[in-house]
Amino acid sequence: MSKRLVSLKDMAKELGVSISTVSRALKNHPDISPEMTARIQQLACEREYSPNPLAMGLLKQQTKMIGVIVPDLVTHFYSSIISGIESIAKQHGYYILISSSNESFEKETESVQNLLNTRVEGLIVCLSQETSSFEHFEPLLRNEIPLVFFDRVCMTDQVSSVVANNVEAARSITCHFYENGCRRIAYIAGPGHLNISKERLDGYWQGLKDCGLKIDPDLLEGCNLSAGEAIKATARLLDSGAKPDAIFGINDTVAFAAMKEIKRRGLQIPDDIALVGFTDEFHATVVDPPLTSITHPTFEMGQEAARLFFRQVENPGAPPVQAILKTRLVIRKSSVRKD
Amino acid sequence: MSKRLVSLKDMAKELGVSISTVSRALKNHPDISPEMTARIQQLACEREYSPNPLAMGLLKQQTKMIGVIVPDLVTHFYSSIISGIESIAKQHGYYILISSSNESFEKETESVQNLLNTRVEGLIVCLSQETSSFEHFEPLLRNEIPLVFFDRVCMTDQVSSVVANNVEAARSITCHFYENGCRRIAYIAGPGHLNISKERLDGYWQGLKDCGLKIDPDLLEGCNLSAGEAIKATARLLDSGAKPDAIFGINDTVAFAAMKEIKRRGLQIPDDIALVGFTDEFHATVVDPPLTSITHPTFEMGQEAARLFFRQVENPGAPPVQAILKTRLVIRKSSVRKD
DNA sequence: TTGAAAGCGCTAACAG
DNA sequence: CTGTTAGCGCTTTCAA
Numbered sequence: 001m002s003k004r005l006v007s008l009k010d011m012a013k014e015l016g017v018s019i020s021t022v023s024r025a026l027k028n029h030p031d032i033s034p035e036m037t038a039r040i041q042q043l044a045c046e047r048e049y050s051p052n053p054l055a056m057g058l059l060k061q062q063t064k065m066i067g068v069i070v071p072d073l074v075t076h077f078y079s080s081i082i083s084g085i086e087s088i089a090k091q092h093g094y095y096i097l098i099s100s101s102n103e104s105f106e107k108e109t110e111s112v113q114n115l116l117n118t119r120v121e122g123l124i125v126c127l128s129q130e131t132s133s134f135e136h137f138e139p140l141l142r143n144e145i146p147l148v149f150f151d152r153v154c155m156t157d158q159v160s161s162v163v164a165n166n167v168e169a170a171r172s173i174t175c176h177f178y179e180n181g182c183r184r185i186a187y188i189a190g191p192g193h194l195n196i197s198k199e200r201l202d203g204y205w206q207g208l209k210d211c212g213l214k215i216d217p218d219l220l221e222g223c224n225l226s227a228g229e230a231i232k233a234t235a236r237l238l239d240s241g242a243k244p245d246a247i248f249g250i251n252d253t254v255a256f257a258a259m260k261e262i263k264r265r266g267l268q269i270p271d272d273i274a275l276v277g278f279t280d281e282f283h284a285t286v287v288d289p290p291l292t293s294i295t296h297p298t299f300e301m302g303q304e305a306a307r308l309f310f311r312q313v314e315n316p317g318a319p320p321v322q323a324i325l326k327t328r329l330v331i332r333k334s335s336v337r338k339d
Numbered sequence: 340m341s342k343r344l345v346s347l348k349d350m351a352k353e354l355g356v357s358i359s360t361v362s363r364a365l366k367n368h369p370d371i372s373p374e375m376t377a378r379i380q381q382l383a384c385e386r387e388y389s390p391n392p393l394a395m396g397l398l399k400q401q402t403k404m405i406g407v408i409v410p411d412l413v414t415h416f417y418s419s420i421i422s423g424i425e426s427i428a429k430q431h432g433y434y435i436l437i438s439s440s441n442e443s444f445e446k447e448t449e450s451v452q453n454l455l456n457t458r459v460e461g462l463i464v465c466l467s468q469e470t471s472s473f474e475h476f477e478p479l480l481r482n483e484i485p486l487v488f489f490d491r492v493c494m495t496d497q498v499s500s501v502v503a504n505n506v507e508a509a510r511s512i513t514c515h516f517y518e519n520g521c522r523r524i525a526y527i528a529g530p531g532h533l534n535i536s537k538e539r540l541d542g543y544w545q546g547l548k549d550c551g552l553k554i555d556p557d558l559l560e561g562c563n564l565s566a567g568e569a570i571k572a573t574a575r576l577l578d579s580g581a582k583p584d585a586i587f588g589i590n591d592t593v594a595f596a597a598m599k600e601i602k603r604r605g606l607q608i609p610d611d612i613a614l615v616g617f618t619d620e621f622h623a624t625v626v627d628p629p630l631t632s633i634t635h636p637t638f639e640m641g642q643e644a645a646r647l648f649f650r651q652v653e654n655p656g657a658p659p660v661q662a663i664l665k666t667r668l669v670i671r672k673s674s675v676r677k678d
Numbered sequence: 679t680t681g682a683a684a685g686c687g688c689t690a691a692c693a694g
Numbered sequence: 695c696t697g698t699t700a701g702c703g704c705t706t707t708c709a710a
Contacts, residue, residue, distance in 0.1 A: 007688085053458060055687035055689090058704095075418075095436055256625055286626050397686045399705085
């Protein structure tokens with residue numbers, strides 16, 4: 001194990017003064033004589049003293065740590081959000097402890113427990129796709145432990161959250177398809193209990209209505225947000241008699257999986273099937289054809305979540321709020337037909 | 340702020356016994372009578388007691404935290420490695436504290452400082468691309484604080500590390516190009532001080548030699564690993580008189596940037612320019628044409644780094660080792676010419 | 679079988 | 695101006 005770093009006690013002994021004198025001198029307390037202060041600060045500098053956060057945490061009952069739970073760590077969407085959270089956390093002198101639920105309810109529950117046991121000061125969470133009951137967050141509410149949800153949220157009447165303007169975004173996608181000549185617009189949704197799934201479905205329906213199109217249940221498919229399932233959902237759409245000429249995928253994974261399956265069948269994007277995703281900037285430009293999509297402001301989503309978190313830290317009684325972030329429909333080749 | 344969780348003291352008072360009795364009962368210490376033990380454990384369960392890691396940490400001088408520094412958080416490569424680290428850390432009951440250097444030497448130095456100040460028990464690090472001096476790691480060496488490097492490494496005679504078999508991998512790429520009829524094989528390298536850059540350059544040269552090709556300095560370009568610079572490097576290659584018919588990009592970012600630039604110019608991949616990257620599984624299949632590449636076992640790289648870390652924790656005096664992970668050349672369309 | 683006390687590193691109220 | 699003391703939550707001798 002590593003050698004112990006220098007402590008106040010060590011320095012006090014070395015200088016033949018008391019611990020509290022050293023402590024005060026390091027904070028430039030006016031009570032301490034300038035000479036004493038100088039001597040102590042000099043020594044601290046030489047010895048590379050840095051206060052022990054464990055001791056401070058124990059004393060002040062705060063760890064300066066935020067627990068962050070995400071469905072996975074390996075997609076750009078979440079890592080970018082985490083970056084956003086971190087940037088704000090750092091400004092406040094906080095660290096983040098990241099935990100991945102791997103889209104599993106059980107692991108999410110475990111993570112909540114573990115992080116609380118670690119004495120993080122609160123949690124910033126995106127629900128796993130399996131999560132449809134929320135008792136594991138009750139202890140946080142009961143004890144007024146700061147909690148913020150982002151993207152996939154719940155209990156918004158009690159907990160602050162950050163989401164995209166899902167309804168409007170999905171509506172605009174549908175209309176965009178229509179304007180490009182598509183009439184049989186399909187939607188591949190996610191688990192029905194997730195807000196993102198419900199809201200985007202709502203927007204999809206509104207869009208159909210706005211464009212004077214009928215709702216055709218055959219054009220609605222669901223999947224569990226894994227690439228494999230998304231491919232199957234796409235296959236079902238293409239195999240059924242539904243004959244879609246456009247597909248809107250609920251998120252990154254689904255959109256890319258759909259693209260793969262469409263291409264595998266030798267169908268042309270956008271001419272046979274137009275495709276739009278719901279994703280963030282990075283991926284969409286790499287694929288071919290470049291993917292039209294709703295781009296999430298992911299970094300900002302993370303920042304906003306962190307800001308709401310600190311709002312609660314600083315203002316414990318504050319009522320929950322929901323921040324709705326504007327998204328942007330970025331039109332690329334996957335949805336634009338030549339004529 | 341959140342209400343305090345229950346402490347041993349609280350429970351001791353409630354039961355009218357001493358703190359040490361409670362402490363012992365919870366550990367099933369044989370000294371405590373079975374009835375007492377049962378009563379105490381029952382109460383602990385009801386009150387959802389969990390030991391305060393700050394107190395434990397202070398007492399035992401260990402935080403059960405590992406600091407991890409990566410060049411960025413938003414690429415699949417690093418997030419996947421982090422997942423690997425986390426999986427092993429979890430098994431040991433450790434948490435990881437992640438810090439991103441954003442490829443900046445200054446931020447890396449800062450992160451080392453900050454993490455040490457947080458009293459992590461050690462560091463697992465991938466150097467930023469700017470890092471060419473290493474004094475900021477000296478304090479770790481001096482104090483025998485566990486340290487492991489991965490991918491971009493340094494001081495391998497003093498510090499354990501995990502790397503890919505860069506030389507052999509790069510050699511095999513070059514030969515693969517040759518077998519596909521390419522004769523003017525270019526390499527876009529990274530900063531010369533990075534081991535990954537040097538080793539892959541070595542392998543590239545070895546491959547040229549093995550195939551009986553001459554080294555042509557015009558076919559060697561460098562960049563700083565950012566997408567923008569990589570595009571410029573590609574442009575220089577294509578604009579110069581070098582006339583490459585194959586490009587090997589040192590990593591993900593570079594390979595994708597090269598692909599973009601090649602396509603932008605209306606050149607065909609692989610027929611005009613064959614392309615191979617050095618990346619991990621995920622991205623390569625999404626792009627078009629699918630990218631031939633050396634796939635890193637990223638998750639395993641993280642796991643191995645963590646294992647080496649715990650080797651040091653458990654065995655402080657152990658000499659440094661280097662784990663060299665096998666990579667795999669996965670051949671896809673971007674490098675295979677029809678005839 | 680249980681309790682008292684010291685100590686991990688630090689702050690702050692209280693003395694001197 | 696500086697020192698003493700108590701206490702944050704816990705483990706671990708040492709006493710009883």
